[in-house]
Amino acid sequence: MQWCNLRKTDPRMTVLPAPARRTLGNTGITVSPLAWGMWRSDGSPQDVAVCLHAALDAGVDLIDTADIYGWNGQSGFGDVEGKLGEVLRAMPGLRQRMVLATKGGITPPVPYDQSREYMARALDASLNRLGTDVIDLYLIHRPDVLTHPQELARFLDDAVTSGKVRAVGVSNFTVAQVETLSAFLGTPLAATQPEISPLRIEPIDNGEMDQAMRLDLLPMAWSPLGGGRLMQPKTAREKAVAAALDAVAEELGTSRALAAYGWLMAHPAGIVPIVGSQRPARIIEAAAVIEQRWTRTQWYRVFTAARGVPLP
Numbered sequence: 001m002q003w004c005n006l007r008k009t010d011p012r013m014t015v016l017p018a019p020a021r022r023t024l025g026n027t028g029i030t031v032s033p034l035a036w037g038m039w040r041s042d043g044s045p046q047d048v049a050v051c052l053h054a055a056l057d058a059g060v061d062l063i064d065t066a067d068i069y070g071w072n073g074q075s076g077f078g079d080v081e082g083k084l085g086e087v088l089r090a091m092p093g094l095r096q097r098m099v100l101a102t103k104g105g106i107t108p109p110v111p112y113d114q115s116r117e118y119m120a121r122a123l124d125a126s127l128n129r130l131g132t133d134v135i136d137l138y139l140i141h142r143p144d145v146l147t148h149p150q151e152l153a154r155f156l157d158d159a160v161t162s163g164k165v166r167a168v169g170v171s172n173f174t175v176a177q178v179e180t181l182s183a184f185l186g187t188p189l190a191a192t193q194p195e196i197s198p199l200r201i202e203p204i205d206n207g208e209m210d211q212a213m214r215l216d217l218l219p220m221a222w223s224p225l226g227g228g229r230l231m232q233p234k235t236a237r238e239k240a241v242a243a244a245l246d247a248v249a250e251e252l253g254t255s256r257a258l259a260a261y262g263w264l265m266a267h268p269a270g271i272v273p274i275v276g277s278q279r280p281a282r283i284i285e286a287a288a289v290i291e292q293r294w295t296r297t298q299w300y301r302v303f304t305a306a307r308g309v310p311l312p
C-alpha cells in the first residue's frame with residue numbers, strides 16, 4: 001500500500017496540524033512559530049547582528065531577550081539588551097522586521113522586585129538600552145511573591161496605556177499566579193514563558209498549557225533542548241528521550257534538535273520554542289522545522305519516553 005493511501009486509512013498515520021504563525025493574545029500581532037533567544041549571547045554586537053540576520057532571514061521574527069541577560073553574578077546587567085540596541089541603532093530597518101520581547105523584574109542580588117516604582121524604572125532602562133520607543137512584548141521574568149499582583153497589574157496596564165509596550169506576559173508563573181494577576185489586569189496577558197522541552201514536560205499536564213489555551217496566551221518554551229542536555233544526554237532518562245526523538249527524526253528525515261522543536265510545536269497550545277543557539281548555522285537549520293508533520297503515534301512515543309512510564 002502506498003504511504004498516501006495508508007495515511008488516509010490508518011489512524012496511526014494521521015498527521016497533526018502544521019505549525020503556522022501564532023498570534024500574540026488579542027493584540028493582532030503575529031509571530032513566527034519559532035523564536036530566537038539571546039540568553040547565551042556573549043559575543044560582540046557584530047556577533048549579535050549576524051545571528052539576528054540569520055534568524056530574520058530564515059523567517060524567525062520573534063526575538064527574546066531580558067534586562068538581566070549578560071549578568072555574570074558580578075556585573076553585566078543590561079549588556080545583552082545594550083548590544084541588541086547597538087545593532088538596532090546601526091541598522092534601524094531591522095526593528096520593523098521583528099517582534100521584540102524583553103523581560104524585567106529580576107534584580108540581583110535582591111533577587112526580585114516588581115514594585116510599581118522599580119518596574120517603571122526597569123522598563124524605561126530597557127527601552128533606552130534597546131534604542132526603541134516601544135517593546136512589542138514585555139514579560140515579568142519570575143514572580144516576586146512580595147509584590148501584590150494588583151500593584152504589578154497596575155504597572156503592566158500603565159506600560160500598555162503609555163504606549164511603551166504593546167503586549168504583556170509572564171514567565172515562570174504558576175497557574176494560580178497567572179489566574180490571580182489576570183484578575184487585576186485591564187490588559188489581558190498575551191504570553192507565558194515556561195521551561196518546556198521533551199526533558200521538562202510538566203507544563204503539559206500541570207494545567208499551564210490548558211490555561212494558556214483558555215486565556216489565549218502564547219506559550220514560549222525556554223530551553224527547548226533542555227539547555228543542550230538533550231544533545232548530550234547523560235542520565236538514563238535523558239538517553240531514553242534522546243533515543244525516542246532520534247527514532248522519529250529518522251522517520252521524518254530530520255535531526256534530534258529539530259525533532260525536539262517539532263514535538264513542542266505539534267502541541268495544540270501553539271508552543272513556540274525559543275532557539276537558544278548563538279550559531280547562525282544552527283538558527284537557520286532550526287527554521288526548517290516548519291516543514292515537519294508529526295503523527296499522533298510519533299508524538300505519544302516521545303511523550304511516553306519523557307514520562308518514563310507507559311500511558312494508562
Ligand code: NAP
Pocket residue numbers: 036037038039040064065141171172193221222223224225226227228229231257274275276277278279282
Ligand atoms: P536550548 O535550545 O535548550 O539550549 C541551547 C544550548 O544548546 C546552546 O548552548 C547550544 O549551543 C546547545 N546546542 C547543542 N546542540 C545544538 C543544536 N543542534 N542546535 C541548537 N543548540 C544546540 O535553549 P536555551 O539557550 O537554554 O534557552 C533558549 C532561550 O530561552 C534563551 O536564549 C532565552 O531567550 C530563553 N530563556 C528564558 C528563561 C526564562 O526564565 N524566561 C530562562 C532560560 C532561557 P550553541 O550556542 O553552541 O549552538
